[in-house]
Amino acid sequence: MTDFRERIAAAYDTEAFRREGRQLVDTLADYLRQAERGEGLPVLPWAAPAVNVDRFAASFPEEPTGDFAELMASVLSGSNHLHHPRYVGHQVTAPVPLAALCDAVSSLLNNGMAVYEMGPVSTAMERNVLRWMAARLGMPESTDGVLTSGGSLGNLTALLAARQARAGYDAWNDGAHAGPPLAVLVPTTAHYCVSRATRVMGWGSGGVVPVPVDSRFRLRPEALGPALESATRAGRKVIAVVASAGSTATGAFDPLEPVADFCERHGLWFHVDAAHGAAAVLSSEYRHQTRGIDRADSVVWDAHKGLLMPALVTAVLFRDGARSFESFAQEASYLFGNTERPWSDVGLRTMECTKEMMALKLYTCLRVLGTRLFADAVTESYTLARRFAERLSAAPDFDVPVSPDCNIVCFRHTPAHVPPEEWDALQARLRERLVTRGDFYLVQTKLPTGVYLRVTLINPLTTDADLDALMEALRTAARR
Structure with missing residues (x-):
């Protein structure tokens, strides 16, 4: 029983919590800075499911390891980075960091x-x-x-x-x-x-x-x-x-x-x-x-x-x-x-x-943070989508099936060297190449006229320059 009490005391030790917490916040802040700038960080560090299962194997020791910082670093490096400005995928946002601190309070x-x-x-x-x-x-x-x-x-x-x-x-x-x-x-x-x-x-x-x-x-x-x-x-x-x-x-x-x-x-x-x-x-x-x-x-x-x-x-x-x-x-x-x-x-x-x-x-x-921040974020994301759709529509090698109502844009790359009957397969290949390389994270959808790429401009850090780079990345991938 004495041994158990000692283990419990160590697990609930407030000074250890303070030390680990400070180090984690510093790590998260550094991670956010890197993700937000997109510096040397893929949007998604692609790994096959079996690879990650092995990487995070269920090797749970009986005794404490003290490797919390190392484990969190592995989680950060291997995850999908939604704060990266070239994350334009599913309808899940890049949350404001303050909310993450609230989650810590809620969990505790x-x-x-x-x-x-x-x-x-x-x-x-x-x-x-x-x-x-x-x-x-x-x-x-x-x-x-x-x-x-x-x-x-x-x-x-x-x-x-x-x-x-x-x-x-x-x-x-x-x-x-x-x-x-x-x-x-x-x-x-x-x-x-x-x-x-x-x-x-x-x-x-x-x-x-x-x-x-x-x-x-x-x-x-x-x-x-x-x-x-x-x-x-x-x-x-x-x-x-x-x-x-x-x-x-x-x-x-x-x-x-x-x-x-x-x-x-x-x-x-x-x-x-x-x-x-x-x-x-x-x-x-x-x-x-x-x-x-x-x-x-x-x-x-x-x-x-x-x-x-x-x-x-x-x-x-x-x-x-x-x-x-x-x-x-x-x-x-x-x-x-x-x-x-x-x-x-x-x-x-x-x-x-x-x-x-x-x-x-x-x-x-x-x-x-005030409600204006959130109102402006909605307006900016919807407006960004409209600008992107306009640039796509003006380009001879892109097709936009419908102008966007909100911050979701569907489009496809239609280069002259690819016949129309191959456009569906091309979109799937292009998406796979960009996602597995970590250049961008985007998804695809099926509409009555075929397969289209789809972006959700839900990350407030995404800019016109990022979307111009997306167009060029698709062109480059199609040529290859």
Whole structure:
């Protein structure tokens, strides 16, 4: 027992923590300086999965090794560097460093948030952050919601509430087959998590009724009526329409106002998956693209996209705040007792029971750094995307299928020496070459006319010069 006490004392030693912490912050600051400047650092130090499995083998010794600094250096050197200005890949931002310090505080406090008494400060912060977000969206004071772990879980949470509100039977307690099979109308460009959510709820493949999009990949409001009629004839009860504000493939914003009108006429729940694009409401120049979002019954907004936060921080907002209790209408008396549902017991409204202090980093950064920083970041990223699309369109060897609505740009390199029937394969080869060399990190997408490269200009450190260099890197790779 004495030996155990000595080991525990060493593991919790405050002076050792102070020493390791100071050294780590210095290391992280040096890393950030190098990443932000892109000096001698690949965006992604490519290694095959098996190589990294061997590199970080499960060789866990019984005795302390004291190699924390060495291990963290290996983690930093081998990871994808999102703060590199030539990271233009997935919709995950380069978080502001202050948020990382908040994560350290959250991890040390470890205040889970199922009930208020386990996370009193973070619960209060979460409520006020959600109020701020709702106000920016133009939603009424009755709006309430939760923070949860990502847009996929956020959309599931919203659709569970929609089911309780519009199904006409208690699917939560009586099961998915206690009434007619349900469905939602969804644009063909919607994120796959919407289909995943309906399947999780037991609706099967028919739970999503696809709605055609126009040439700009935006939902066609006039197609909603025929889609509703088709689903009804097939024996489905449609309960909601899901629209996108910043779709994943192209960043398209669906026309929200006519969708809201349609839902109002037919008594349908109106949900907006604005995980990527909700932050546009902060920009005086681009908020018009979200016109109508204030009429939604529910909205999903990812702070780890447009608000420069580390993943994952997703807000699920309900126009009628009472609906937020209907996603998970389950009792757990050992936690919540038999009292009425208090807003302060967040576990009543989230999939998570033990939930980290998500609000801490968002609340702190909004309060310490000010909201203008985040509004300007949205405006700058959207404007940068437009400038890049214009330069691509002006070049004879690049093709832009649609001008960007936000900070996502789809394009492909079409050099004269490559015939059109080989363009799809070329884009895949070009991406692989740039990514494995570490020059850039970008992704690709499939559109009706073929394979396209896709960039998300979500890193506020990316400049026009970086994007010009991307064009030249693609040209060079194609010649080789």
